[in-house]
Amino acid sequence: FKGLSMQYKLTKFDAQIAPDKAFDDRHHSMYCCVGYFNAFVPERPAYRVEINGAAVYYTVGAKRINVLGTLCQYTDEEIDLFCTFLFQQYPHKYINWGGFYHPYESGKYIAHKTAIVSDIIMDLPADEKSYLQSLNSTTRKHVQYYKRRFLRDFPEGELKVYRNEEISHELIEQIIHFNHLRMEEKNTHSDLDETDIEGFYHLCRECGIIHTVELNGRLIAATINPQINHHGHLAVISHDPEYNKYNPGQIALYETIADCIKEGGVRFHFLWDMSDYKKRFGGQLTELYYYHIYPKNTISSLTDKAKCDVTCSLMYFQKRSETGRKVIDRVKKVIGMK
Incomplete structure (x- = not known):
């Protein structure tokens, strides 16, 4: 030219x-x-x-x-x-x-x-113990308390991980459905629709990790976390509003971050603008x-x-x-x- x-x-x-x-x-x-x-x-x-x-x-x-x-x-x-x-x-x-x-x-x-x-970013420490210690005392106590409480009240409860080909279309649908319920509970609307269900399904089959909180095989909470070159992304977080008192979404979030650290992750993106829970879990506004x-x-x-x-x-x-x-x-x- x-x-x-x-x-x-x-x-x-x-x-x-x-x-x-x-x-x-x-x-x-x-x-x-x-x-x-x-x-x-x-x-x-x-x-x-x-x-x-x-x-x-x-x-x-x-x-x-x-x-x-x-x-x-x-x-x-x-x-x-x-x-x-x-x-x-x-x-x-x-x-x-x-x-x-x-x-x-x-x-x-x-x-x-x-x-x-804004992207809300956290540079990941070398190990989970260091991450836990970096949180303020209230968040640190809550993370441990709600996980223990859920598993105490529901001994059959499970924290599971699905990777790539293990991720089903039905699982993505249920996560998005909970997101819609949660937004309705907050008197707002979800931006996620059928296009996002299809998109996340295909993306996650290639590079996705989903952490779930489950009860007798029933989904209670989950995160969708596509990972690219050791960078994790909180694309979606949702939970069943019936279990609000257990903060299951934040249980799944902590497990997601801990797994990123364990797998050698260098950075975690909470994404799109600051909120209270992103700040409490270590996010910095960029x-x-x-x-x-x-x-x-x-x-x-x-x-x-x-x-x-x-x-x-x-x-x-x-x-x-x-x-x-x-x-x-x-x-x-x-x-x-x-």
Whole structure:
């Protein structure tokens, strides 16, 4: 391409994307791996471009290029290289890209921040004992107390682990069902639907671990934990509300983290914004950066910037208001943002 001196390799996928272990290992993110793209991103064709040893996957829409993956590891120099390639391929489109752990600040292209989102991260210690000791005294006591209480009151209770091919479609369905019940109990709604059931089933069969609390073979609580290159992810946590007094979800969560440590895990992602239990279990807030990237300022890019600014302001409001979700959904609909 004119003005593009680096070597590149472009591959098109009309169906399943081929395995790419080097890509998965580099980003060590459930949201930035080929298994996730195949399970959750139906748009095809998808493309892979490799430049100077790094790669991105993307799809092409009517107005924009969607770079696949979030919680990803790219330098500003790499982002610039890929943007240069994509703009020369598609000069009349903008790029939707993000989930970076650092702000994109090279200044080479026009970048509008599109979201206020955080990943809640914990670097894992060398052993379970060290992890337990790192928790505050109240959490440490509660973790041990609720596990003992459940197994005391229900001697037939079990803490089980399912990995990859052991994970059934029915198990995923039941976990999502409990998530819906729990959200209803909190007078809110779950974002998980049939698409997520299918997606998590296929992803978990490839790289998933599910920890459960069970009673006579009946599911009481569970976590869905895809693991990529020793990074665990709390994709879903749910439990049967009938057993609230035993905190079974947090029993499953502790077992999930302990197992990650035992298996040599280096980092655990509680994901998407801080909450009380994530903080108590050791999560630290890390901001993520999402952008619409343009080759230059135009009327279209300036209009988009205004929409992005409104959305970010609404997301800030949403995080601090009970009515925030309803307001942001309504306003985003009015201004034409999805």
